[in-house]
Amino acid sequence: DGGITQSPKYLFRKEGQNVTLSCEQNLNHDAMYWYRQDPGQGLRLIYYSQIVNDFQKGDIAEGYSVSREKKESFPLTVTSAQKNPTAFYLCASSDQLAGGIETQYFGPGTRLLVL
Amino acid sequence: AQTVTQSQPEMSVQEAETVTLSCTYDTSESDYYLFWYKQPPSRQMILVIRQEAYKQQNATENRFSVNFQKAAKSFSLKISDSQLGDAAMYFCAYRSFHSGGGADGLTFGKGTHLIIQP
Numbered sequence: 001d002g003g004i005t006q007s008p009k010y011l012f013r014k015e016g017q018n019v020t021l022s023c024e025q026n027l028n029h030d031a032m033y034w035y036r037q038d039p040g041q042g043l044r045l046i047y048y049s050q051i052v053n054d055f056q057k058g059d060i061a062e063g064y065s066v067s068r069e070k071k072e073s074f075p076l077t078v079t080s081a082q083k084n085p086t087a088f089y090l091c092a093s094s095d096q097l098a099g100g101i102e103t104q105y106f107g108p109g110t111r112l113l114v115l
Numbered sequence: 116a117q118t119v120t121q122s123q124p125e126m127s128v129q130e131a132e133t134v135t136l137s138c139t140y141d142t143s144e145s146d147y148y149l150f151w152y153k154q155p156p157s158r159q160m161i162l163v164i165r166q167e168a169y170k171q172q173n174a175t176e177n178r179f180s181v182n183f184q185k186a187a188k189s190f191s192l193k194i195s196d197s198q199l200g201d202a203a204m205y206f207c208a209y210r211s212f213h214s215g216g217g218a219d220g221l222t223f224g225k226g227t228h229l230i231i232q233p
Binding site: 033035040041042043044045048058059088090092103104105106108109 | 119150152157158159160161162165206208219220221222223224225226
């Protein structure tokens with residue numbers, strides 16, 4: 001089945017610890033995205049990547065880092081510099097088509113909690 | 116920067132009735148895309164419908180349709196014959212247009228919680 005997988009479903013972070021959230025897609029999409037969702041809020045863009053070995057900061061990139069070494073993978077690291085990491089994290093991917101007509105499809109999400 | 120506003124934190128409708136969810140946005144761009152996503156309790160984001168700003172015709176997908184008013188910067192979602200499975204958070208989202216392709220993030224509203232009364 002084609003789709004986007006995220007792991008783990010739940011993740012616990014201790015103070016001062018870096019943690020990495022996994023996102024994998026087998027849709028052969030070029031672009032991938034990370035969003036953060038807080039209670040009562042919409043999604044906010046953390047990072048996005050148009051192609052392998054390239055990525056751009058979104059609106060709330062501070063305290064996060066990403067890599068894009070493979071087309072199908074876009075892991076997100078929540079560093080100790082992120083002071084309020086408790087949130088629901090969603091990964092998405094999309095095709096890039098001429099004319100910008102593309103739709104983002106989302107993974108099931110990872111819930112990150114701070115101990 | 117673009118902003119998206121959903122002024123109804125919560126809406127309730129009787130099963131089989133019709134409900135309209137509101138969305139307004141602010142942008143200086145003339146070409147863009149608008150989306151409605153549904154997030155059920157599973158928290159999976161599901162695309163409901165999308166609209167290209169250069170198209171005057173309102174998009175429809177089965178029981179879901181939009182009322183796109185470009186001059187008013189309004190993009191409401193109408194759900195006809197509401198079903199229990201429609202209960203979810205609904206998010207309106209904006210995306211800029213890129214003539215040469217390329218990725219860009221979505222700007223989301225804060226969402227409307229839709230309750231379906233049996």
